Structure formats: structure tokens, C-alpha cells
Amino acid sequence: MKFITKYIKEVWLAIKSLxxxxxxxxxxxxxHKEIITQEYPDNKDSLILPKRFKGEVVMPHNENNEHRCTxxxxxxxxxxxxxxxxxTEFNLLENGRKKxxxxxxxxxxxxxxxxxxxxxxxxxxxxxxxxxxxHSVFDRNELIKVLNKPGSKIMDGVE
Amino acid sequence: xWSFSNIADSIHNGLSQTFNPTVTVILEMVIAGLAVIxxxxxxxxxLVIMERKVSAWMQIRLGPxxxxxxxxxxxxxDTLKLLVKEGLTPNGADKFLFNLAPFIAMIVxxxxxxxxxxxxxxxxxxxxIGVLYVSAISSIMVISILMAGWASNNKYSLMGxxxxxxxxxxxxxxxxxxxxxIVILTGSLKVSTIIQSQxxxxxxxxxxxxxxxxxxxxxxxxxAETNRAPFDLAEAESELTAGFxxxxxxxxxxxxxxxxxxxxxxxxxxxxxLFLGGWMPFHIGHWEGFNxxxxxxxxxxxxxxxxxxxxxxxxxxxxxxxRLRIDQLLNLEWKYLLxxxxxxxxxxxxxxxxxWHF
Amino acid sequence: xxxxxxxxxxxEGQPLEDGDMIINVGPQHPxxxxxxxxxxxxxxxxxxxxxPHLGYIHRSIEKMCESLSYRQFIxxxxxxxxxxxxxxxxxxxxxxxxxxxxxxxxxxQVIRVLMDELTRIASHELWWGAMxxxxxxxxxFFYAFxxxxxxxDIMEETCGARLTMNYNVPGxxxxxxxxxxxxRVKDFIQLYKKKIHEYDEMVTGNIIFQNRMKxxxxxxxxxAISYGCTGPTARGSGVSCDxxxxxxxxxxxQISFDExxxxxxxxxxxYLVRIKEMQQSIRIIEQLIDNIPEGxxxxxxxxxxxxxxxxxYSQVETARxxxxxxxxxxxxxxxxxxxxxxxxxxxxxxxxxxARGSKIGDLVAMMGTLDLxxxxxxx
Numbered sequence: 001m002k003f004i005t006k007y008i009k010e011v012w013l014a015i016k017s018l019x020x021x022x023x024x025x026x027x028x029x030x031x032h033k034e035i036i037t038q039e040y041p042d043n044k045d046s047l048i049l050p051k052r053f054k055g056e057v058v059m060p061h062n063e064n065n066e067h068r069c070t071x072x073x074x075x076x077x078x079x080x081x082x083x084x085x086x087x088t089e090f091n092l093l094e095n096g097r098k099k100x101x102x103x104x105x106x107x108x109x110x111x112x113x114x115x116x117x118x119x120x121x122x123x124x125x126x127x128x129x130x131x132x133x134x135h136s137v138f139d140r141n142e143l144i145k146v147l148n149k150p151g152s153k154i155m156d157g158v159e
Numbered sequence: 160x161w162s163f164s165n166i167a168d169s170i171h172n173g174l175s176q177t178f179n180p181t182v183t184v185i186l187e188m189v190i191a192g193l194a195v196i197x198x199x200x201x202x203x204x205x206l207v208i209m210e211r212k213v214s215a216w217m218q219i220r221l222g223p224x225x226x227x228x229x230x231x232x233x234x235x236x237d238t239l240k241l242l243v244k245e246g247l248t249p250n251g252a253d254k255f256l257f258n259l260a261p262f263i264a265m266i267v268x269x270x271x272x273x274x275x276x277x278x279x280x281x282x283x284x285x286x287x288i289g290v291l292y293v294s295a296i297s298s299i300m301v302i303s304i305l306m307a308g309w310a311s312n313n314k315y316s317l318m319g320x321x322x323x324x325x326x327x328x329x330x331x332x333x334x335x336x337x338x339x340x341i342v343i344l345t346g347s348l349k350v351s352t353i354i355q356s357q358x359x360x361x362x363x364x365x366x367x368x369x370x371x372x373x374x375x376x377x378x379x380x381x382x383a384e385t386n387r388a389p390f391d392l393a394e395a396e397s398e399l400t401a402g403f404x405x406x407x408x409x410x411x412x413x414x415x416x417x418x419x420x421x422x423x424x425x426x427x428x429x430x431x432x433l434f435l436g437g438w439m440p441f442h443i444g445h446w447e448g449f450n451x452x453x454x455x456x457x458x459x460x461x462x463x464x465x466x467x468x469x470x471x472x473x474x475x476x477x478x479x480x481x482r483l484r485i486d487q488l489l490n491l492e493w494k495y496l497l498x499x500x501x502x503x504x505x506x507x508x509x510x511x512x513x514x515w516h517f
Numbered sequence: 518x519x520x521x522x523x524x525x526x527x528x529e530g531q532p533l534e535d536g537d538m539i540i541n542v543g544p545q546h547p548x549x550x551x552x553x554x555x556x557x558x559x560x561x562x563x564x565x566x567x568x569p570h571l572g573y574i575h576r577s578i579e580k581m582c583e584s585l586s587y588r589q590f591i592x593x594x595x596x597x598x599x600x601x602x603x604x605x606x607x608x609x610x611x612x613x614x615x616x617x618x619x620x621x622x623x624x625x626q627v628i629r630v631l632m633d634e635l636t637r638i639a640s641h642e643l644w645w646g647a648m649x650x651x652x653x654x655x656x657x658f659f660y661a662f663x664x665x666x667x668x669x670d671i672m673e674e675t676c677g678a679r680l681t682m683n684y685n686v687p688g689x690x691x692x693x694x695x696x697x698x699x700x701r702v703k704d705f706i707q708l709y710k711k712k713i714h715e716y717d718e719m720v721t722g723n724i725i726f727q728n729r730m731k732x733x734x735x736x737x738x739x740x741a742i743s744y745g746c747t748g749p750t751a752r753g754s755g756v757s758c759d760x761x762x763x764x765x766x767x768x769x770x771q772i773s774f775d776e777x778x779x780x781x782x783x784x785x786x787x788y789l790v791r792i793k794e795m796q797q798s799i800r801i802i803e804q805l806i807d808n809i810p811e812g813x814x815x816x817x818x819x820x821x822x823x824x825x826x827x828x829x830y831s832q833v834e835t836a837r838x839x840x841x842x843x844x845x846x847x848x849x850x851x852x853x854x855x856x857x858x859x860x861x862x863x864x865x866x867x868x869x870x871x872a873r874g875s876k877i878g879d880l881v882a883m884m885g886t887l888d889l890x891x892x893x894x895x896x
Binding site: 013014017018020021023024025036049050052053054078079080113114115116117120121129 | 585588589590592593656663666673674675676677678681683686691692695715718719722723724725820
Binding site for chain 2: 011018021022024025026028029032034035036037039
């Protein structure tokens with residue numbers, strides 16, 4: 001007799017544990033408010049990424065097309081995988097001295113791992129991380145970017 | 160009033176006025192065949208979108224919502240994709256058996272449609288051993304799975320097929336015993352008689368607790384027989400990638416997929432016929448007014464409503480439970496379900512003899 | 518069909534018995550969670566031998582680190598155990614700091630510990646969902662991701678990335694905490710406590726799940742030690758090995774938390790250890806979240822870091838076990854040699870031992886409870 005009660009109790013507990021699980025899924029089946037899916041391309045406008053999100057390296061320019069990069073190559077040294085390449089030129093100043101400035105800051109997005117080390121290393125805060133994250137393109141060459149805009153100059157007072 | 164049986168009668172009358180009896184029968188067969196194929200396609204589309212939506216809502220997701228209104232045409236898109244996909248036959252496969260297997264699965268599912276009463280007086284073939292026919296034909300399903308698994312020449316497929324063989328053969332027993340308990344209560348194997356016997360109440364209510372136990376065992380057993388989770392060992396994807404249909408692609412895969420869903424529909428339809436009164440409306444004792452309102456709902460809606468409710472329960476299982484292991488699966492059958500259903504059949508026999516049921 | 522069998526036979530020189538069959542599970546297989554390749558010898562459904570093959574995702578991180586400076590090499594280690602990326606970075610930063618002999622400000626220590634514990638919860642959440650999926654239950658995966666996403670959002674706000682944060686630098690952390698951090702962590706704790714009962718309802722209490730896990734893959738304490746298992750895998754067998762308790766780093770010796778120990782040694786014990794560890798992590802976060810000391814988050818270090826000549830070792834407790842970082846320095850700006858002692862490698866080696874004689878379904882369950890992250894094993 002004891003055996004039979006034990007057997008029935010076992011079966012009952014087993015069935016009960018299954019019903020507990022089914023109640024949970026049944027709850028979510030009927031409560032559509034709990035749905036967490038975000039419909040991505042539709043919510044593009046309302047999707048705000050946090051300021052610190054590391055999307056890609058950009059060089060901010062002011063309204064006079066001026067940037068803060070001195071061409072010191074600190075970012076190039078700091079980068080672990082060679083995504084940044086500083087091409088420098090020497091400008092002849094009025095007093096006859098030569099001054100180092102950047103010609104191009106080449107950025108290889110295809111190599112970048114968004115580790116933020118270049119931004120940390122930059123002494124003049126010339127480069128920052130942008131929040132864009134849709135980087136897919138059809139041609140790999142489009143991922144090689146020049147960060148300074150054409151014709152841009154270094155901002156006054158940045159050494 | 161509009162009903163399926165009226166349409167069938169008017170078609171029959173129209174045909175027999177214009178053609179001689181032999182041609183009429185042939186034409187009617189063709190129409191019936193086309194209707195079954197059409198129902199097949201419809202069921203595939205409806206059940207796939209239903210499964211996807213049910214699973215999505217249980218998993219706090221939205222589910223398909225891009226194709227058509229609220230994503231309801233998603234299964235058309237799926238079908239189109241499967242149709243244009245290349246149907247590969249692996250090099251080392253037994254090509255004849257490999258290509259035959261999905262068709263056997265389909266044909267079995269189609270044959271099972273024959274004795275099902277979709278509405279009042281609307282049935283393809285009301286043969287006098289209807290229930291026996293169903294349990295006999297549904298066993299052939301295992302042959303197509305074994306064939307697919309063997310012919311694929313893939314170890315995963317073979318293991319899936321072998322698991323499925325062991326599983327279907329075992330669970331056939333308790334499914335059969337549950338069916339038998341209703342046959343005992345009714346005293347007939349004929350589908351129309353079984354439904355007629357439930358005019359004053361469905362067997363699940365009339366048969367007291369033993370009928371409920373038989374019903375639960377039936378649901379568990381058919382879930383296992385149709386290879387659906389938590390008994391989907393034949394295609395256990397985390398263990399055997401995709402089980403017996405690992406090597407199938409394109410339309411051949413779609414046929415297996417379709418056969419699985421149609422099988423689910425059929426076993427649920429059988430469950431409806433045996434336990435939930437088929438197309439019989441829901442009546443409560445002597446509430447004449449209530450019963451009258453229920454009678455106004457067409458019988459086909461009663462049948463499909465009950466069937467889809469059972470399908471929903473089976474989907475609910477799938478999206479809640481983890482999978483069993485093969486030895487636990489067989490233990491469940493031989494140590495729990497079979498003894499319980501055997502005792503249950505005895506109790507029901509006693510009930511039927513002593514006329515204890517309502 | 519049996520061609521593969523013959524090849525393997527010739528290579529190994531050990532004939533298979535009649536009826537045995539060799540199956541290659543992976544490197545593309547849903548259960549291996551990555552590119553692990555298991556060569557399984559089967560007799561029917563019963564496993565006779567499991568042979569893990571590695572190398573599909575070997576990136577030679579240790580060698581790569583030799584050419585990177587002490588500031589740079591930390592970010593690479595996020596790619597080892599990507600689920601506890603922050604803890605990996607922590608271990609490396611600790612080792613470099615040991616060599617430089619710099620003091621880390623208390624604020625940075627608390628931030629690191631908070632992030633470690635959040636990472637641990639996130640990692641265990643993913644493990645929970647993936648393990649339920651291995652056992653055939655798909656729904657828990659989505660429930661786990663709901664909680665995990667809110668941790669990822671916290672990470673994104675403070676560290677700037679969701680998975681490979683690279684938040685630790687030698688001397689402290691890269692940024693200060695985001696102003697929203699405390700509020701969002703408290704929100705997360707509330708959400709977690711509200712939803713934790715679902716884990717029991719869906720998986721822990723489920724009879725099918727318990728039958729699949731209990732008395733499966735039993736690992737005795739002696740075997741756990743001899744195979745070098747650490748983390749929840751060893752603690753499930755009753756081996757006390759929590760680095761946070763035995764070799765406390767940062768401020769772990771000032772926090773009260775329990776080392777979760779189970780003695781069964783089966784899959785279910787390992788499962789329980791991880792579930793309870795999540796609660797311990799919540800307990801640690803609750804203690805610290807209102808007591809973050811003010812001050813610097815970073816000690817200023819030189820632009821070019823040079824470790825003195827010598828050998829340095831540090832160890833931390835990741836979500837999978839003990840991660841050791843061993844640096845040999847020649848006095849230059851790059852390490853001479855780096856060795857990582859990854860927890861996954863030792864935990865994987867136990868698989869053959871515990872899987873013999875069980876069924877294929879059990880193997881999947883065992884792999885689930887060992888919590889294998891393949892890039893961590895392969896590096």
C-alpha cells in the first residue's frame with residue numbers, strides 16, 4: 001500500500017512541476033505587454049545610444065573646418081592593430097621655421113576593434129568615438145577612411 | 160442552411176444528373192483527392208504560422224510580422240523559399256529510398272484523412288473499422304522515417320531514425336489502449352457511431368476519471384508518436400543536428416515538415432472525435448436555451464475549434480519542456496503509461512459492463 | 518558510411534569492437550556552442566570515448582601579446598573568454614599593476630568588482646539559457662536574455678561596449694562610472710529579483726530537467742582536483758576553490774559573500790552552484806552599490822609602461838573558474854612571454870572521464886553544465 005501511495009505521489013508531483021512550467025509560458029502567451037522585442041529599423045529614430053558607445057573613430061571639426069590634431073602620432077603608437085596611420089607634412093611658417101602638421105589621418109575601420117586606446121592616448125583630444133554602428137559596405141576599400149576633412153587646418157592654440 | 164454536407168450533396172446530385180454512375184464516382188474521387196491536397200496545403204500554411212506565433216508569444220517575442228498583415232503571410236514566403244531551393248541528394252545516399260521517403264510520409268498522412276469526420280455527415284470514407292484503420296495506417300509513418308534515416312547515409316540520420324523507431328513502436332501501445340477504452344465504451348469502431356454516441360455528452364465528461372486519464376495518456380502518446388517536443392528525439396537538434404532529415408533540403412524537407420504538421424492535425428482530430436465529441440456541439444444537461452444556441456454554431460467550427468485547441472496544447476508542450484533522454488522516454492512508456500493505461504482499460508471495461516457511465 | 522571509421526582506426530591503431538561507431542560532433546554542431554570538435558566512439562546510444570579536438574579558433578593570443586605593449590595586450594584578452602571579458606581584462610590589469618607596483622584607488626577597486634560581478638551574472642544568464650536549449654527547451658533562452666540585456670545596457674552606458682568592454686587599464690578603469698549607473702543597477706536588481714522565480718518554474722523544478730541532470734556526469738572531488746577543474750565545475754563536486762575567497766584580490770576580503778558548494782558532483786550540482794552564484798553576485802552588488810567611495814578612478818601611470826625584469830602572476834575568478842595570467846618580463850615595454858591559465862581548458866579535459874558510459878543526450882547536458890567557451894579553451 002505504501003508503495004502505491006508513493007507511486008501516485010511521485011506521478012502527481014511530476015505532473016504538477018510540468019503544469020507550473022506551462023503556467024509560466026501560458027502567462028507570457030496571454031500577456032503581450034511583456035514582449036521585449038525591438039523592431040530595429042523601425043525604431044531607428046527613437047534609438048539613442050549612450051554617449052560612450054564606441055562605434056568608430058572620428059575627428060570633430062569646428063565650423064571653420066579646423067581640427068585639433070597636431071600629428072603627434074600618439075594614437076598610431078597606442079593602437080594595438082595598426083588601424084590608424086598619421087601622414088605628416090611640414091608647413092613653412094612665416095618666421096621661416098617648419099612646423100609639423102598632418103596631411104592625412106588614415107583610419108582603417110576594417111582593422112579597428114573599438115578599444116578606445118587611441119582616444120585615451122590623444123593629448124589634444126583631437127579624435128573621439130562616434131556612436132554610429134552600421135558600418136557594412138559593399139566594397140572593403142570604403143572602410144579605409146581619412147579622418148581630417150579636405151582643406152582642414154589645425155585649430156589655433158593647439159600645440 | 161449552409162454546411163459542408165449540403166455542398167457535398169449538391170455536387171453529388173449535379174454530377175449524377177449529367178454523368179453515368181461510374182464517371183460520377185471517378186469525378187467525385189478526383190474532387191475528394193483535390194480537396195484533401197488543398198486541405199493539406201492549407202493546414203501546412205496555417206499550422207506553421209500558428210506554431211511560429213505561439214512560440215514567439217511564449218518566448219516574449221513578436222514573431223513574424225513583416226510579410227502580409229501582422230505577418231500572416233509568412234508561411235507563404237517560407238513555402239516559396241523551400242520550393243525554389245535546390246533539392247540535394249547526397250552522393251553516398253541510396254537515391255531511390257532517399258527520394259521515396261518523403262512521399263511515403265505524405266501518403267500516410269493523406270490516407271489518415273479518410274475516416275475523419277470534418278463536419279456533420281461530411282466524411283470521405285466512413286468505414287466500419289475506422290479507428291482500427293487509423294492506428295494501423297499511422298504505424299506506417301515509422302517506415303518513412305526509418306527509410307529516410309537509412310538512405311541518407313549519415314550517422315546522425317540513422318540514429319534519429321532508430322530512436323524514432325523505438326519511440327513510435329512503444330507509444331503506439333498506450334495510444335492504442337486509450338483508443339480502445341473509448342471503443343469499449345462505444346461498442347463500435349466506426350467513426351460516425353463513436354461521434355453519434357456522444358450526442359448527449361462527450362466521452363471525456365461521460366466517462367468519469369478513467370476517461371480523463373485515457374485522454375491525458377492519449378495526448379502524451381500522440382505527442383510522442385508525432386515526434387514533437389518533449390519527445391522529439393528523432394530530430395533532437397542539440398544532439399543529432401536534425402535527426403532523420405539532416406540531409407534533406409528544399410521540397411523534400413518541406414514534405415517531411417508538412418507531414419509532421421498534418422500528422423499533428425490528424426492525431427488531434429482523432430482525439431477530438433474520440434474524447435471531445437467530434438463535431439458535436441457542447442451541451443449542458445437540460446439547459447434547453449443554452450443547448451439551442453450551441454446548436455446554431457456550425458458543426459465544422461466545432462470540429463476545427465476543438466482540434467486546434469488540442470494542437471495548441473501540443474504546441475504549448477513543445478515550447479515549455481526540455482527533451483527527455485531516450486532511456487527515460489522508454490521508461491515513461493513501459494513503466495508508467497502502459498501499466499496505468501492497462502489498469503485504466505480494465506476499469507473502463509468494468510464501467511461499460513456495469514453501465515456506470517452517463 | 519564507415520570510411521571515416523577505418524581512417525581513424527589506422528591512425529590510432531586500436532580496432533573498434535563490433536557495432537561501435539565513430540561520430541564527429543562539431544565543429545559545426547548546435548550543441549558545441551562554437552567550434553569544438555568531439556570525436557565520439559559510440560556503441561548504440563552509449564558513449565565509449567570522447568576525444569575533444571581543438572584548434573579551430575586558435576588565434577595564438579599568447580604570441581600576439583608578446584608584440585603588444587602592456588597597455589595594449591589587455592584588450593586582446595577580451596577575445597578569450599568573451600562572456601567574462603571584463604574579468605579577463607581585470608586579471609591582466611592586476612598582473613601589470615603587480616609588476617608596476619602601483620596602488621589602485623579604492624573607487625577603481627569597487628568599480629572593478631561591481632563590473633566583475635555584473636559580468637558574472639551576465640555570463641551565468643547566458644549559460645542558463647544555452648543549457649536549457651541544449652536540453653531541448655527553447656523558451657528559457659529568451660527569458661535569460663531579457664535579464665542579460667539589461668546588464669549589457671548598463672555596460673554599454675558605462676564602458677561603451679556591450680561584450681568586449683576593454684574597461685580596465687593598468688592603474689584603474691578607463692572612464693568614471695556613468696551618472697546613471699547606480700540607478701540602473703538597482704533597477705536591474707529589482708528586475709532580477711522579480712523574475713528569478715521563473716528560473717525555478719521553467720527549469721530547476723521541472724521533473725524532466727531534474728531527471729536529465731541528476732546522477733549524470735558525476736565528477737568526484739578527487740577527480741576534480743586531479744584534472745585541475747576550477748570554478749563552478751569543481752565547486753559542484755565539493756572542492757572549495759574560489760579565488761575570491763582563497764586569494765582575495767581588490768576588495769573581495771572586505772565583502773561578505775558565501776562560496777557556493779555542492780557535494781553531489783553531478784550535472785545538477787553544477788547547475789545549482791551557478792544558479793546560487795548568481796544570487797551571491799547580486800548580494801555583492803547590493804553591498805557595494807551604495808558604498809562606492811569617492812576619489813580617483815585611475816592612478817596616473819607613465820605613457821610607456823615598462824615592467825621590471827622578472828616573473829609576475831595574478832589570478833582571478835572568472836565565471837568559469839580560475840584564470841591565471843603569467844607574465845615574464847625582460848624589462849622592456851612588451852612582455853617576453855605571456856601564459857594564460859584558462860579555466861575552460863581544464864574543465865573540458867574532464868569531459869571524457871565523466872561522459873563514458875552515458876548517453877548522447879547526457880553528453881550534451883554535461884557540456885552544458887561544464888559551461889565551455891571555446892575561444893577560452895583554444896585562445
